[in-house]
Amino acid sequence: MDNQSHITSQESQRQDVRLESLLDACRPEEFDNSRIKSLVRGKLMREAMIRQRRRRHLITAVAGIAACVCIVAGVALRLFSGGDVDLSHATLAEVEEAGYTELVVAPGKRAELTLSDGTRLIANSRTRVLYPEHFDGAERRVYANGEVYLEVAKDAAHPFVVESNGFDVKVLGTVFNITNTSDSTASVVLVEGSVEVTTERDDRVRLKPCDMVDLVNGEVSSLSHVDPADYTLWIDGLMSLRGESLSTLAQKLTDHYGVAIECAPALGRVKVYGKLDLHDSIESVISSIREIVPMEIERKGDRIIMRN
Amino acid sequence: MEANVIYRIVNGDERAFDAFMDFYSGALYRYAYGVVGNREDAEEVVSDVFVEIWKNRKGLLEIESMQAYLYTITYRKAVSMLRHTSGRADSVSLDGLENFTASTLTAPDQSLISREELDALNSAIESLPPKCRHVFYLAKIERLPYNEISRMLDVSLATVNYHVGYAMNHLKKLLGPGGKNILSLLLLYLATYNF
Structure with a gap:
């Protein structure tokens, strides 16, 4: 009996080996992959054409003019810190390949650059900018995240594009400001000239001087008429207060100085007007706020808390 | 696939x-065909996989196992194709699949495996339960490591082991002495072949 089962298990093992050898000796049927390859080529070609068509469209819209814009953009912070393997990541790799330089502005500081085409770029506190040493190719492209002010040099043959996460600003004319401080919102203010903002969802807006466009989650949320001076004060180290709540101001100061500034809820709703000089240290900025709004200041470790 | 080829793809080399x-x-085609069950859809799935690879080529060097990665995307795309064409919205799991078509096995001419033996093997594989056939196909025909199969199909390693074990026993029963009895003959052939 014992012997019998021993033989059976030996035989079973032998069959295992034979079955494995049989499976090893056999191969699935050969197949012709030419149809798959032509499908792949077709799909890639179609995508490239769509991209090109979009680019060509923008270029035609651009022809002839140059702008000054302020752009504030924040979604891109994540893009630039890297990590995610997605297309925007690939774009960054391409950017590095193309010999771009990265500028990161320290908290509370500003940086001014003159790009190779003569464009003047001012970047606010905690902003990241990627720009090439020399522009070459059909367009002049820079990447910005945070707050930048640009006075774009005229060169109709080479459109100037500011790319931020979720949208592009195509310069048709001269001076503008881009802000992008929170994760999902951004705004573009045109000082003079003409720009076109294209979002990743393909919303497209042409701005006239004094126009401000707000973007939320890659879509245009509103278009308004503003005094550009209010949005470009930071260039001179000033912050304009137009009736924002104190809690909004605390957030702005936190963004600017990189120091956590909190505000007690009761105090947070107080509206503030005026101008702050951000050349000053955070301590003296806070004491100027105290002159308008009476409050107590408490320091807890790295945090500054405003209370009434 | 040599690492060199991947480097060249990362750098945009179309010939690589x-x-x-x-x-x-x-x-990938055989596997996609196994899931979707027809040629057009399988080719569509595999071409989408390659398009995705090309578009994301910058990240290819970070992929540890290219084979497992490709099978995983193929599996996901094939399942969503199946959902799309059948209008069903099952969750992406092995249980969502009601069938798996294992591609027909052939043998090289010099291997001395007869037409009859091949037919017996193919119909034995076809008689396996679908889930079992699916796992068996990946493990024993495409020779994917068990842990990779477990990860891509989102089933435990024990489940993979169970299905493969069940399949092998089933095949032995059908092809061994009590059934078609081709396994003992095969030994002879292989012996002849080896010398």
Whole structure:
């Protein structure tokens, strides 16, 4: 009996080996992959054409003019810190390949650059900018995240594009400001000239001087008429207060100085007007706020808390 | 696939990408066909996989196992194709699949395996329960490591082991002495073949 089962298990093992050898000796049927390859080529070609068509469209819209814009953009912070393997990541790799330089502005500081085409770029506190040493190719492209002010040099043959996460600003004319401080919102203010903002969802807006466009989650949320001076004060180290709540101001100061500034809820709703000089240290900025709004200041470790 | 080819693809070399497609398209097509069950959809799935690879080529060097990665995307795309064409919205799991078509096995001419034996093997594989056939196909025909199969199909390693074990026993029963009895003959052939 014992012997019998021993033989059976030996035989079973032998069959295992034979079955494995049989499976090893056999191969699935050969197949012709030419149809798959032509499908792949077709799909890639179609995508490239769509991209090109979009680019060509923008270029035609651009022809002839140059702008000054302020752009504030924040979604891109994540893009630039890297990590995610997605297309925007690939774009960054391409950017590095193309010999771009990265500028990161320290908290509370500003940086001014003159790009190779003569464009003047001012970047606010905690902003990241990627720009090439020399522009070459059909367009002049820079990447910005945070707050930048640009006075774009005229060169109709080479459109100037500011790319931020979720949208592009195509310069048709001269001076503008881009802000992008929170994760999902951004705004573009045109000082003079003409720009076109294209979002990743393909919303497209042409701005006239004094126009401000707000973007939320890659879509245009509103278009308004503003005094550009209010949005470009930071260039001179000033912050304009137009009736924002104190809690909004605390957030702005936190963004600017990189120091956590909190505000007690009761105090947070107080509206503030005026101008702050951000050349000053955070301590003296806070004491100027105290002159308008009476409050107590408490320091807890790295945090500054405003209370009434 | 040599690492060199991947480097070249990362740098945008289209000829390297062509070689890459030659290398993987057969296995991926067979697998996609197994899930979706027809040629057009399988080709659609595999071409989408390659398009995705090309578009994300900058990240290719970070992939540890290219084979497992490709099978995983193929599986996901094939399942969503199946959902799309059948209008069903099952969750992506092995249980969502009601069938798996294992591609027909052939043997090289010099291997001395007869037409009858091949037919017996193919119909034995066809008689396996679908889930079992699916796992068996990946493990024993495409020779994917068990842990990779477990990860891509989102089932435990024990489940993979169970299905493979069940399949092997089933095949032995059908092909061994009590059934078609081709396994003992095969030993003879293989012995002849080896010398």
